[in-house]
Amino acid sequence: MTTSSSPKFRCTSDDCKTVGTLKCEGCSQIFCRKHVNEHRDLLSHQLDEIVLEHDILHQMILEDKNKENNNQFLLKEIDKWEQESIKKIQQTANEARQQIEKLIGSQQEMISKELHHLAEKLRKARIDDDFVETDLRKWTNMLEKLKHDVTNVSSLTTVSEDPTKLLVAKIFVSLTMQQHLDEDERFGISFGNVCIAENGYLTYHHGPNRDNGFVCGMKEYSSGKYKIRFLMNKKDSEYIMSFNIISKYTSILNKEFHIVKSSYGWCSDDGICCCGSGLSSYELRHDMDDETIFEIELLIDCDNQKIIYLNERTKNTREMNVDIRKCPLPWQLLFYLYDVEDSVRLLSSTRLL
Incomplete structure (x- = not known):
């Protein structure tokens, strides 16, 4: 009658010749009773290091929150965009005002020249006593036209926006989560x-x-x-x-x-x-x-x-x-x-x- 027995493995710790009795499920190594306790102590020490790193990182986050100037660089970018946008709008508005003054001034000058030309005709007609009913009707119509132009010069000038030309680009804020892998460009x-x-x-x-x-x-x-x-x-x-x-x-x-x-x-x-x-x-x-x-x-x-x-x-x-x-x-x-x-x-x- 033969009997079978399970194979025995030595403890994996260096210089230990004792038979291993306990297996670590994490690293799959077999230890004797003495060295399994040392192995657990080592794992506990590694856990303490991880907890310490966690506490240091947590403290860094708290300190960053308390820094008044932590976001100043980003806020300065927004302030700069705001000031430059206002400057662009003010410059465009001033250019539009100058265009209005120029257009209306040009129209008024043209009307004044036509009115002066008509006054010369009326003066000459009176001196020469050379006019008839048709001349009076023509001069009346000319006066009505000039009167209409004078009263409507502003309403004939319009101000509108060009939707195809963007004056101020819309600002946006985004957070890009970097993976910090070796293949990222830096x-x-x-x-x-x-x-x-x-x-x-x-x-x-x-x-x-x-x-x-x-x-x-x-x-x-x-x-x-x-x-x-x-x-x-x-x-x-x-x-x-x-x-x-x-x-x-x-x-x-x-x-x-x-x-x-x-x-x-x-x-x-x-x-x-x-x-x-x-x-x-x-x-x-x-x-x-x-x-x-x-x-x-x-x-x-x-x-x-x-x-x-x-x-x-x-x-x-x-x-x-x-x-x-x-x-x-x-x-x-x-x-x-x-x-x-x-x-x-x-x-x-x-x-x-």
Whole structure:
């Protein structure tokens, strides 16, 4: 008669030769009674560390809530939009007032000339005693017409809005939840008075004076298609920002770096950069000029060697071919900031192919 017995396993702790009797359901290791207690102590210590990290994060959130200036940067953007919108409306209203004064003044001057001309005819007719009934009726009709024009000059002038021309772009506030994965685009190397904040998703010109500032993305684009969305915010429409691509092998830290000669992309005044090539093949259209806030969707197409952007507000799209002899792959994002408080916020980045 034979008997069977279950196999026995040694404790998995180092240098322990005791038979294991208890199995951990978490790590599937087998321990003896002594080392299972040590294993539980280790897990308890790891739990304490997690609780500590939780408490630290909770304290950070409480401190952020108590900071009075925590949202000042965002509120300043809204204040700037408000003031610029009021300025645009006031400027347009003043131009309309000047047009009204000019139109009505021109009409009144024309009526005065016709009335003076009629007065000369009446004076001459009286002196020469040269008029009949038909002349009187004609002059009466002319007076009635001039009287009608005088009393109705204002009512004939109308003020209306052009629905096809947007004077003030509607502001919007959105929260983009970032996944913080390695494949997300973020800001990396910068040159000049440029700061990188919010874990690499925000860059801004911190001054104190206007000066050239450059910042590059961290990702490298060598094949496939990528869609990057970002929000550009200018303090003043007078000065230029730009979004571009450059070759990884081009350094913005070089004093000889020139954005027009070294990159492909578009400027906020609707100008373009194409590594110093001629601009005759590109149609310059009014899209971003005079604007201070615009959301852009940039498509980087490495396979077809071109870049395309979509302006989310105007829905205008522009495309540019990239000469890889002048701008070799892989490419990187490049932004140019000049005025103090100019900023760029990365919203999302997606690989399409």
